[in-house]
Amino acid sequence: MTVGLALLLLAFAASISFGAADMSLSLAWGSIFHFNPALEEHQIIRTFRLPRTVADLMVGCGLAVCGAVMQGTTRNPLADSGLLGISAGSTFAIALCMSFLPQRTYTETILYSCLGAALATGLTYYLAAIGKRGMTPQKLVLAGISISMLFSSFSTYLAIRFNIGQSLDFWTAGGTATVTWQQLAYTAPLFLVGLLWSIAISPSITILSFGEELAGGLGLNAGRVIGSATVVVLVLTGLATVIVGPISFVGLVVPHIVRYLVGVDYRFIIPASMMYGGIFLVAADLLGRMINRPYETPLGIIFALVGVPYFLYLVRKQRREFA
Numbered sequence: 001m002t003v004g005l006a007l008l009l010l011a012f013a014a015s016i017s018f019g020a021a022d023m024s025l026s027l028a029w030g031s032i033f034h035f036n037p038a039l040e041e042h043q044i045i046r047t048f049r050l051p052r053t054v055a056d057l058m059v060g061c062g063l064a065v066c067g068a069v070m071q072g073t074t075r076n077p078l079a080d081s082g083l084l085g086i087s088a089g090s091t092f093a094i095a096l097c098m099s100f101l102p103q104r105t106y107t108e109t110i111l112y113s114c115l116g117a118a119l120a121t122g123l124t125y126y127l128a129a130i131g132k133r134g135m136t137p138q139k140l141v142l143a144g145i146s147i148s149m150l151f152s153s154f155s156t157y158l159a160i161r162f163n164i165g166q167s168l169d170f171w172t173a174g175g176t177a178t179v180t181w182q183q184l185a186y187t188a189p190l191f192l193v194g195l196l197w198s199i200a201i202s203p204s205i206t207i208l209s210f211g212e213e214l215a216g217g218l219g220l221n222a223g224r225v226i227g228s229a230t231v232v233v234l235v236l237t238g239l240a241t242v243i244v245g246p247i248s249f250v251g252l253v254v255p256h257i258v259r260y261l262v263g264v265d266y267r268f269i270i271p272a273s274m275m276y277g278g279i280f281l282v283a284a285d286l287l288g289r290m291i292n293r294p295y296e297t298p299l300g301i302i303f304a305l306v307g308v309p310y311f312l313y314l315v316r317k318q319r320r321e322f323a
Contacts, residue, residue, distance in 0.1 A: 004275040011282040015053040016045055018286060020294040048177075051184055055176040056285045057278040058184075058191045059244045060254075062236035064277025065198045065270055067251020068258070072205040072266050073229045076137035077256070078314055081117075081237040082248025084144030088151040089120025090241035091172060095155040099162040106186055106242075114238030116151075121234060123147050173298035174245040176285060187239050194236045198270050201228055206266040247299055249307020254280055256314070 017028040023041055031042035032050070063081060070079035081087050093116025097104050104112075127143035128135045155172075159165040204225040207215045212222045240247070254277045255269060262268040281299075284306075288297040 004272065004279070007279050008275060008282075011279050011286070012053060012057070015056065015282050015286050016049045019049060019289050051179050051181050052176045052285070053282060054184055054188075055179040055243055056282040058188065059176070059240045059247070060250060060277040060279070060281030061195060061274040062191055062240045062277075063247065063250035064254040064258075064273040064280070065195060065251075066233045066236050066240075068255040068266065068269050068273040069198055069205060069229045069233055070251070071255055072209040072269070073226050074135075074137070074140060075209055075211070076140055078137060078141045078252070078311070080248060080250075080252035081233060081240075082246065082250075083141060083148070083252065083311070085120045085124050085147030085151065086117045086144075086233065086237045087241050087246035087248060088148040088155075089116040089118075089123075090114070090238050091246045092116050092151040092155045092158075093119075094171070094242070095158045095164070095168055098164045098167060099158050106183060110186065110190070110239060110242050113242045114234055117234045117238045117241070120147050120151060121230065172245050172300070174247045174300035174303070175288070175296065175298055176244050177296065179243060183243065187243060190235065190239055194232050194239070195274060197228070198232050198236075201225060201232070202266040202270045205229065205270075206264075209264070209266065244299065247303055249303045249311065250277055250280060252314075253307055253310050256310075 013025060013028070016032075017023050017025050021044075023045070027041055028045055028049075030036075031039075031045040035046060036042050066081045066086075067079065070081070070084070071077055090113040093112040094109060096116075097109055097112050101108065101112075124140070124144045124147045125135070127146065128140040131139070133139075155168065159168045204215075204220055207218055207220050208222055208225055215222050215225075255273050258269050258272040258276055262272050284299055284302045288299055288302050291297055
C-alpha cells in the first residue's frame with residue numbers, strides 16, 4: 001500500500017505539471033495551496049488540469065472496482081464492464097439523449113447512462129444463461145461481445161440518422177479534457193457511495209468467489225450479494241461512461257495485477273484495485289498528452305494497446321486450463 005500511495009502521489013503531481021505546456025512542480029503545487037488568480041498558469045491548472053486529474057482518479061477507481069466485483073461474483077477472470085457490453089449500453093443510452101433530449105440536464109444524462117448499463121447487463125446475463133450448461137465464463141464473454149456490437153451498431157445508426165456523429169465520436173474516443181468542477185460535484189458523491197458499497201460487500205464477494213454452493217453452506221445469501229454487486233457495477237459504469245466515454249480493459253487488467261500483490265481476498269483486492277486503477281488511468285491520460293504534443297491521443301487508443309494483448313493472453317490461458 002505504501003508503494004501504491006507513493007505512485008499515486010507521483011502520478012497526480014505529474015498530471016498537473018505536464019501537458020501541452022510543462023510547468024514546474026513548485027508552480028503546479030502553488031496553484032493548489034497558494035492560488036493566485038492573476039497568474040495564467042495557476043488558472044490553467046485550477047480550471048483544466050486539476051479537475052481532469054480528479055476525474056481520471058475517480059473513473060480509474062470505479063472501473064477497476066467494477067472489474068474486481070464482476071470477476072469475484074461471476075468467477076470469470078475475463079469479466080470487465082467494457083467486454084460484457086455494459087459500457088456499450090451506457091453509450092447507446094447517451095446517444096439516445098443526444099438525439100432526442102438535446103436540452104437534458106447532467107443529472108438526466110447520468111440516469112439514462114445507468115439505465116442503459118442495466119439494460120445491457122440484463123441482456124448479456126440472459127443470453128449467457130441460455131442452454132443446458134447454463135452460464136459459463138466463455139459464454140458470458142461471447143454474450144457480452146455480442147451485446148456490445150449490437151448497441152454499438154444502434155449508436156452508429158443514431159449518429160448517422162440524427163447527425164450527431166462528430167459529437168458522439170469525440171465522446172466515445174475517451175478522455176477527460178473537458179471535465180468541469182460542476183460535473184465532478186454531481187458525480188463525486190455517487191462515486192463515493194458506490195466505492196464504499198463495494199468495500200462493504202467485499203467479505204461476501206470473497207466467500208462467493210469460491211462458489212455459490214460453498215457460500216450457501218456458510219449461510220450467505222448469494223442472490224442478494226450478486227444483486228447488490230450488480231447495482232454497484234451499473235452505477236459506477238454509468239458514471240464513468242458519462243465522464244470519460246466507453247473505456248474498456250481497466251477493469252480487466254488492474255484486478256489481475258492486484259491479485260499478484262495482495263492475494264485472493266476481496267477485502268484487500270477491492271481497495272487495492274481502487275488505488276491502482278486511479279494510478280493506471282492518470283498515467284494513461286498523461287501518456288496520451290505527452291506522446292504527440294501539443295495534440296492528444298484518446299484514452300480508448302491507449303487502453304486498447306495495453307488491454308487487447310492482455311485479453312488475448314488471458315483467453316489463451318483459459319483455453320489451456322480447460323483443454
